[in-house]
Amino acid sequence: xxxxxxxxxxxxxxxxxxxxxxxxxxxxxxxxxxxxxxxxxxxxxxxxxxxxxxxxxxxxxxxxxxxxxxxxxxxxxxxxxxxxxxxxxxxxxxxxxxxxxxxxxxxxxxxxxxxxxxxxxxxxxxxxxxxxxxxxxxxxxxxxxxxxxxxxxxxxx
Numbered sequence: 001x002x003x004x005x006x007x008x009x010x011x012x013x014x015x016x017x018x019x020x021x022x023x024x025x026x027x028x029x030x031x032x033x034x035x036x037x038x039x040x041x042x043x044x045x046x047x048x049x050x051x052x053x054x055x056x057x058x059x060x061x062x063x064x065x066x067x068x069x070x071x072x073x074x075x076x077x078x079x080x081x082x083x084x085x086x087x088x089x090x091x092x093x094x095x096x097x098x099x100x101x102x103x104x105x106x107x108x109x110x111x112x113x114x115x116x117x118x119x120x121x122x123x124x125x126x127x128x129x130x131x132x133x134x135x136x137x138x139x140x141x142x143x144x145x146x147x148x149x150x151x152x153x154x155x156x157x
Contacts (some may be wrong), residue, residue, distance in 0.1 A: 006046060009053065010141040034147050052077020054088065062084075072091070077098055095129045121156055
């Protein structure tokens with residue numbers, strides 16, 4: 001069975017304002033759509049790196065992670081509270097601040113431009129609609145990837 005590596009950022013599960021900003025009637029509709037789209041592409045043996053902002057500073061919606069296929073690893077974002085990590089670890093495989101993978105650095109917030117040449121790409125989230133005008137930054141916020149995790153190899157090859 002194949003094992004793919006996917007990336008996505010800024011799920012913001014259970015966040016009413018983000019759901020409305022993204023064009024959904026409610027956070028329930030948003031979360032349901034996100035789960036549906038995720039599970040269309042990810043299989044149970046695939047790994048998905050979630051690049052931050054699982055929710056909006058709450059553990060209340062972590063249980064929804066159990067509805068998502070695959071092995072889930074998290075790079076913490078600015079809305080992921082350090083004190084919530086023990087609860088988050090009940091639903092994911094790994095939590096870290098950033099990860100180097102296949103010559104790339106996976107972060108929530110884009111790295112400083114002076115550091116970018118150390119890596120093939122900086123795959124990041126945080127900016128939602130904004131795209132950095134530089135070919136080494138790849139924004140994988142939900143809005144940028146049609147609410148589906150994207151294959152890491154497709155991004156970097």
